[in-house]
């Protein structure tokens with residue numbers, strides 16, 4: 001039994017406007033009669049916009065109507081589960097006593113479910129395009145940062161942000177000393193803010209895709225990486241100097257190149273300390289490392305083909321870094337064991353620094369002591385440790 005959705009006829013039951021809207025949404029404005037799928041908000045031929053729909057009752061709103069029922073007619077007369085959005089032709093068929101036998105309740109319910117499930121699945125595809133944006137802004141010395149939001153929205157395309165306001169760990173107002181206590185204070189603060197955003201348990205599962213825009217000292221980028229290690233899908237961005245934008249460049253320009261070169265000691269000496277140098281945005285000074293860890297340290301390096309501030313131009317290069325770095329960690333673990341620390345020295349853009357913390361396997365890889373570069377004269381100085389775990 002059918003009623004015209006936009007008219008009020010005496011004796012006819014008009015479902016509440018909210019129910020009508022929900023039905024329109026569930027049907028995506030198309031006829032739910034199997035095989036029809038006609039658009040009901042504009043005329044196909046003239047393209048004139050009008051409401052061409054009928055809201056049809058599966059069980060009639062009166063007990064004597066088509067498929068009417070002494071109890072259910074009254075009970076379900078405005079229940080969305082009993083309503084179908086149809087074109088006028090199919091509304092008439094549903095409404096006709098003549099075709100009751102051909103269109104029993106079960107079949108119409110099947111039509112409705114089939115149509116609404118299909119809409120839900122098709123429109124649900126967009127869910128995969130949703131991303132949670134995380135800003136991570138920690139001053140480097142006196143330098144504070146902010147990021148233009150329109151650039152963020154541009155960079156994440158074709159993804160769209162989960163909310164208008166990005167999640168933010170912004171410590172621009174915080175003063176800290178680059179001392180052991182200073183780093184430890186920052187890590188605690190970041191950890192707390194991170195927990196507030198990415199709550200534990202059920203809420204955490206909603207964060208299956210995040211996009212990170214970070215400007216911070218390298219040790220804290222590595223630390224951030226260790227916090228987001230268990231999030232399945234993470235897109236990392238940085239500002240490209242050549243374009244002044246956060247959008248990744250196309251990869252086609254540098255396809256087929258070997259992006260990274262890995263070197264290590266001729267023989268790993270288990271009684272010496274182990275260092276890992278990442279030379280991507282610049283080249284690490286090895287004499288500085290040997291000065292800190294001893295001339296006999298086991299020195300591994302992962303080095304970009306052409307280290308420099310413009311090197312990391314494409315996502316492909318970041319991906320290549322992740323797999324090369326992961327492979328190197330595996331190799332080092334084999335000779336170094338789970339417990340002997342790796343000392344990490346990094347000249348890297350934020351995505352690489354984050355990735356070098358994110359790729360570390362908790363408890364499985366050795367603890368990683370991260371150093372901060374405090375300038376040409378001062379060289380590197382120890383800042384913080386990620387993946388700390390004790391023997392046994």
Ligand SMILES: [Zn+2]
Pocket residue numbers: 031032033036037038086087088089090
């Ligand atoms: Zn139809």
